[in-house]
Amino acid sequence: MPKDRSPTRIQKKNRAAILEAALEVFSAHGFRGATVDQIATQAGLSKPNLLYYFPSKEAMFTALLSELLDTWLDPMREIDAAGDPLEEILAYVQRKLQMSRDFPRESRLFANEIVQGAPRMLDALSRDLRDLLEEKEQILAGWMAAGKINQTHPKHLVFSIWALTQHYADFDVQVRMLMGDEDPFDAAPEFLETLYRRMLTPKS
Amino acid sequence: MPKDRSPTRIQKKNRAAILEAALEVFSAHGFRGATVDQIATQAGLSKPNLLYYFPSKEAMFTALLSELLDTWLDPMREIDAAGDPLEEILAYVQRKLQMSRDFPRESRLFANEIVQGAPRMLDALSRDLRDLLEEKEQILAGWMAAGKINQTHPKHLVFSIWALTQHYADFDVQVRMLMGDEDPFDAAPEFLETLYRRMLTPKS
């Protein structure tokens, strides 16, 4: 294992290559389904070399998670209590959808883990996600109480945004199989905008 | 492997026990993450005995899939072109939500497989699901053209129903972690009814 002094040029390059390869392999096969050898091959390194940089397969996984979770939650952090309620929500939906388009592997990494009970992620989630959701839930509830958007269950509203946007990344093969030539992401932005606009625009 | 004559009492019982155990284990760990030994223990049988009834782990998985897929698609088959459009869709949403509540393991089994690219399921899906979706899509498009429900992308509408309802089964641990004591399925039916009613009720 490399010393934890300031990382050398080589350390930086190899750690990055390993995490990139780990993302590729873990997101495609899940933790159990991925092998260290697969990751090594993908990274262009030998297996013992990987284990020189990370003490174990599990350490690669958790390092990857903690690196990604922050970025993953950023779109939600941007929801601004001072902004226009409906537009804030619609913009969040579009940011989240864009994440599914640009980072499908990250989405599938989380999906894989959560579907299987999130045994290696629940701690991180309850640490980072719980408070964030609570905060934004307050904002949504405030907007509803003020009549700025239609009344509905704030938590379920957030879940629905997650479900609808991540579906395009997590179930990509199914969606593409059923859509044939058409790119799902062509119509998705408008579909979701319409859905949430109709759902949330208060009856004047 | 038992003869494929009419199955004996014991064959019926053991095949059922194995498939039930396989559902439990595959849905929790995915195909690669599940071991034959786990399934055997869960079924109360020995490992060689499992392999007497199914030639391989893969055979157990595909047998399970083909047994479940039909039931899984039933709620969609019930959509009736002759019924009241909005009520037909709302009823479908509720049926699908009920499936997530009553059969979360089945939902997670499919989710696990599809997230990983559905290597063992894509054939079955494109055989059974493609035509069914196309048929119901026509019905939805007809309703929209007739002004019975609001205009929107029919395929994305169906995807949204799948995403929203299955989310409660597939991401169960996350949802429950964030909802604390409250049972997600208490408010979900009303939330989804409201969502689709607002989205689809045509502007009079």
Add this chain to the structure above:
DNA sequence: GATGGATTTGACCAACTGGTCAAACTCACG
């Protein structure tokens, strides 16, 4: 209650997997 097919299993195997280690190699720096 005998008998032959159906069922069950302990022992086993080869392949795979995560991880170790000592030896070899590379590279920044004086």
Add this chain to the structure above:
DNA sequence: CGTGAGTTTGACCAGTTGGTCAAATCCATC
């Protein structure tokens, strides 16, 4: 350049896993 820390790897190991097989046991039928 020499040198020592940083990096890489071939060989290896122990545990796990899917699957086999011959022998043992069970059970429906006559």
